[in-house]
Amino acid sequence: METVFDLWFIRQYGDREDTELHIGIYASEADALAAVDALKGKPGFCDYPNGFEVIPTKLGMTGWQDGFVTNIGPPPKDAAGQAFDLPAWL
Template sequence: MEYFIYALNHTYTDESHTDTKFLGFSNSIENLEKLKAKAIVLPGFRDYPESFVTDCYILDKIHWNEGFLEVIGEIGRDYIEKGDDIDANCISIKELGLNTVFSVSHYYTIHTFLDDERYIGVFSSLKKAEKAIEELKDKPGFKDHQNDFNISELDLDILLWSTGF
């Protein structure tokens, strides 16, 4: 059985750049809408109310199985373009009763104003997050920066950008 999680992002473009802010994970669309309602009144977010993006991600899935060969993306950040395709056999993580999840990313500094960053996936346990990292350490790109993985334990239904921007 596969499980999925809801994610809320805010991606906007102004005169000078495009920026994406990850706002949080949720186990239901109703709770995700509550996060959006909290964010939309904050500075920055209220200036771009049409820029909220809801995605779904399959839990315990690695999104960079092949590694990487070059720095790509805005300022070296390479985000997953869209969420996973969710079918009728995939159910919400609400069924698991989780209060937290483990988000895995990989980033390193190229020089003062340039980081290379990739979002790896969201995992149901620390053990599964660590296992994903072990699977990736010998892949192209990652093997040159084995100590640059990051695991963040995140509470569900918490707005991560509570002051706006």
């Protein structure tokens, strides 16, 4: 199987869900790193330049092969006043 390079931006928080943005899939690691260079000066990204992650992935490989389960628990906490990451164009 051919290896491709999956580019993500991840911002971690201690008190809420992390922000995970799928940037793209690239034919080479050099292409993925060029995309990082192009994005790291953009709003939001420039504040967290270490948030980029390039993940080598096999093209055509199926993930989540064992399925998933839903955990029913208490309702989520009120998010009023929380900061949320949104695309810069909004």
